Amino acid sequence: MAASEFSRYESxxxxxxxxxxxxxxxxxxxxxxxxxxVLELSEAAERIWLWIDGGRSIREIGRMLADEYxxxxxxxxxxxxxxxxxxxxxxxxxxxxP
Numbered sequence: 408m409a410a411s412e413f414s415r416y417e418s419x420x421x422x423x424x425x426x427x428x429x430x431x432x433x434x435x436x437x438x439x440x441x442x443x444x445v446l447e448l449s450e451a452a453e454r455i456w457l458w459i460d461g462g463r464s465i466r467e468i469g470r471m472l473a474d475e476y477x478x479x480x481x482x483x484x485x486x487x488x489x490x491x492x493x494x495x496x497x498x499x500x501x502x503x504x505p
Contacts, residue, residue, distance in 0.1 A: 439498025
């Protein structure tokens with residue numbers, strides 16, 4: 408694993424206070440306060456969103472995802488990191504480094 412992946416996986420995602428979150432027709436929708444873009448979350452993305460608590464790292468959330476869906480930990484961590492980056496770009500999550 409490259410050093411940049413290590414540090415990325417150890418980052419802690421934190422939901423922004425001004426993130427907009429709604430449940431519509433059974434799906435969670437999120438958007439940033441300054442954005443018109445809305446992300447409709449899949450079942451797995453919804454689990455990741457709910458596990459973002461400001462205390463768990465991307466790696467810890469990835470491990471939880473791996474256990475929940477019985478997939479390889481590295482794959483789950485990579486998928487979690489990719490989704491968290493989408494959340495950052497959408498303006499709904501900040502990343503804190505330990």
